[in-house]
Amino acid sequence: MADEKAQKILEALGGRDNIIEIEPCITRLRCELEDGSVVDEKALKALGAHGVMRSGNVVQVVVGPEADTIASDIEDLL
Amino acid sequence: MSLRVGSPVAGRVVALSAVPDQVFAEAMVGPGVAVEPIRSKADVVSPLDGTVVTLHPHAFVVANADGAAILVHLGIDTVKRKGEGFELHVVKGEQVQAGQKIVTWDPAEVEAAGFAPICPVVALDASAEVLGDLALDADVVAGDALFDWSR
Numbered sequence: 001m002a003d004e005k006a007q008k009i010l011e012a013l014g015g016r017d018n019i020i021e022i023e024p025c026i027t028r029l030r031c032e033l034e035d036g037s038v039v040d041e042k043a044l045k046a047l048g049a050h051g052v053m054r055s056g057n058v059v060q061v062v063v064g065p066e067a068d069t070i071a072s073d074i075e076d077l078l
Numbered sequence: 079m080s081l082r083v084g085s086p087v088a089g090r091v092v093a094l095s096a097v098p099d100q101v102f103a104e105a106m107v108g109p110g111v112a113v114e115p116i117r118s119k120a121d122v123v124s125p126l127d128g129t130v131v132t133l134h135p136h137a138f139v140v141a142n143a144d145g146a147a148i149l150v151h152l153g154i155d156t157v158k159r160k161g162e163g164f165e166l167h168v169v170k171g172e173q174v175q176a177g178q179k180i181v182t183w184d185p186a187e188v189e190a191a192g193f194a195p196i197c198p199v200v201a202l203d204a205s206a207e208v209l210g211d212l213a214l215d216a217d218v219v220a221g222d223a224l225f226d227w228s229r
Contacts, residue, residue: 023157025137050107
């Protein structure tokens with residue numbers, strides 16, 4: 001279920017209140033968060049993320065070419 | 079079966095590990111090469127026959143009927159250009175042929191704006207062993223072979 005995956009990714013990013021902005025870029029979600037430290041990297045990898053890169057409160061989740069779809073599914077949940 | 083993947087741009091072919099971006103340099107989304115483009119306004123062409131499955135001004139993916147998908151990314155962090163300086167010639171879902179014009183851009187302008195204009199060309203979700211004949215260190219024009227993808 002696509003929506004379920006989006007929901008789980010959102011939870012791993014700290015939930016909707018933690019999201020300032022999510023922007024898809026072909027293979028990755030660039031997430032600007034209120035608090036980058038709460039991101040559950042293990043959960044994101046279990047959901048199929050190839051990698052997670054943190055730079056303070058900006059966290060990039062490499063999800064592969066479905067990034068655009070996942071980002072719009074997450075937007076629908078915000 | 080082997081799929082010949084052509085260069086989307088003219089320039090010097092370098093290893094993907096030379097790209098100043100961890101996702102590409104570590105081949106997180108797949109193996110490939112990168113092209114350091116000639117710094118002048120140019121057309122970017124499709125590396126293979128297929129369908130434009132993803133299309134942004136600064137990046138696109140073309141997938142063929144076998145499911146082989148090639149990602150072309152025009153410069154690093156160029157999503158921040160928000161399309162400025164990129165002129166698209168196709169729409170998402172369009173069938174294209176290898177060598178067909180996809181977008182026009184100017185690597186010199188991208189560089190002047192503070193972005194690395196290097197272009198990763200990635201075989202999405204492939205393993206490194208299936209790519210052969212990488213044209214590393216070669217000078218190519220758009221359409222020249224970059225690598226063969228064993229399918």
